[in-house]
Amino acid sequence: MHSKLQFLYSLRRLGIKTGLKHTHYLLNHLGNPHNNFPSIHVAGTNGKGSTCLMISSILKEMNLKVGTYTSPHLIKFNERIRVNNTEISDEYICSFIEKNEEKIKHIKSTFFETTTAMAFSYFKDQEVDVAVIETGLGGRLDSTNVLYPKVTVLTSISIDHTRILGRSLEQIAIEKCGIIKKNIPVVSAIQKNKVKLLIKNKTNELEAPYLEIEEPKKITLTSKRTKFIYKNNYYETPLVGFHQAFNAALAIEACNIFLDNLSIKQVNRGLKNTVWRGRFQKICNDPSIYYDVAHNVDGILSTINSLKSIYKKKPIGLFVMKNDKEANLIIKAVNERFDILLLSGYEKNGLMAGSELAKLFENHGFANFLLINDLERAIDHTRKTSKEKKLPGLIFGSHYISETVFNKFGILS
Numbered sequence: 001m002h003s004k005l006q007f008l009y010s011l012r013r014l015g016i017k018t019g020l021k022h023t024h025y026l027l028n029h030l031g032n033p034h035n036n037f038p039s040i041h042v043a044g045t046n047g048k049g050s051t052c053l054m055i056s057s058i059l060k061e062m063n064l065k066v067g068t069y070t071s072p073h074l075i076k077f078n079e080r081i082r083v084n085n086t087e088i089s090d091e092y093i094c095s096f097i098e099k100n101e102e103k104i105k106h107i108k109s110t111f112f113e114t115t116t117a118m119a120f121s122y123f124k125d126q127e128v129d130v131a132v133i134e135t136g137l138g139g140r141l142d143s144t145n146v147l148y149p150k151v152t153v154l155t156s157i158s159i160d161h162t163r164i165l166g167r168s169l170e171q172i173a174i175e176k177c178g179i180i181k182k183n184i185p186v187v188s189a190i191q192k193n194k195v196k197l198l199i200k201n202k203t204n205e206l207e208a209p210y211l212e213i214e215e216p217k218k219i220t221l222t223s224k225r226t227k228f229i230y231k232n233n234y235y236e237t238p239l240v241g242f243h244q245a246f247n248a249a250l251a252i253e254a255c256n257i258f259l260d261n262l263s264i265k266q267v268n269r270g271l272k273n274t275v276w277r278g279r280f281q282k283i284c285n286d287p288s289i290y291y292d293v294a295h296n297v298d299g300i301l302s303t304i305n306s307l308k309s310i311y312k313k314k315p316i317g318l319f320v321m322k323n324d325k326e327a328n329l330i331i332k333a334v335n336e337r338f339d340i341l342l343l344s345g346y347e348k349n350g351l352m353a354g355s356e357l358a359k360l361f362e363n364h365g366f367a368n369f370l371l372i373n374d375l376e377r378a379i380d381h382t383r384k385t386s387k388e389k390k391l392p393g394l395i396f397g398s399h400y401i402s403e404t405v406f407n408k409f410g411i412l413s
Helices: 002-014 021-029 048-061 090-107 111-125 169-179 193-205 242-258 264-272 297-311 327-334 354-363 375-389 402-408
Strands: 039-043 066-069 081-083 130-134 151-154 186-188 210-212 217-221 226-230 233-237 281-284 289-292 316-319 340-343 393-396
Touching: 002 090, 002 111, 021 090, 021 111, 039 048, 039 169, 048 066, 048 130, 048 242, 048 264, 066 111, 081 111, 090 111, 111 130, 151 169, 151 242, 169 193, 186 193, 186 242, 193 210, 217 242, 217 297, 226 242, 233 242, 233 264, 242 264, 242 297, 289 297, 289 375, 289 402, 297 327, 297 393, 316 375, 327 354, 340 354, 340 375, 375 393, 375 402
Parallel strands: 039 130, 039 151, 066 130, 151 186, 186 210, 289 393, 316 340, 316 393
Antiparallel strands: 066 081, 217 226, 226 233, 281 289
């Protein structure tokens, strides 16, 4: 298994290729497995993974065999590809690489292109009733955009990955809207006006039925769940955060389009059974500490606001950041929102060193932080300070630190 994963990860050296040519080549070689199952295609900036998992969980409650493809993974590659929430086996991954390694090398397929083809092949072999597919980056030129789905879902669209998708909200929205297909229903989150207009224009152009969710009502948060009312029905989910009520509404509407006979009871059971690590996940009870992979302005603000709603106090924060993020916007967003903000680093996977991150904060006039370069020491200090000051803690900024965070809190043991 190790050597096959090494080969797969080695494909990252090819970087990110925008375009569908290589994906079509590889899928054609595999017999176009993506044409063998219906799908729900999900794009957006924030909430894609949560929405995918909620949709999958609801459809599973309808006794469907559901494939789910999400990225990135937190700990194991296998997390990306699941059927009824059971991860793809090591044996299948090894077999897929062994059978197709020469073709992958020949067409210079990237890591994500190869992973996408593997997912589609696995779903075909597993004879799934439906596959819920998350885009990797953008939409229009994303490898997953070879699909012709039954439903298209657009989660909240905001600024992120500007080096690839464009520097303006409109440019990013155009890329995300690239997954909209002719005559295929589109369900959208409540978007900013500029984004909403672009979506409406695209759906009109392609004669695609368009539905924007209604705003969930009476959202209440506890440390363990989110409760809300949507279209006069009560729901709850263990995914905590105001934003998760909106993600759940998206999932409900997408499932209602995909299936005609959904019951409120089945939907609620699906939402209650949704598990998604690293999303406002409580990793310690005493003191109360949360971990969230939020890494852009809107995602970070949603997480901070949800935490404040539960505890009514400024938390202790520990922040890391990838070096391709919109630093000035993020720094403004976190300013004065923490009792103490720790900065740290993790010099791999493109994350900034703590000292580099601290310099960025200083250059933006933000001096109220504590720098601890070593991530494990920074986690220990967060826990110690949170306990001493009787304040909640929040570790956030990247999925790349998941293994370190989970190990420190005994979650993987």
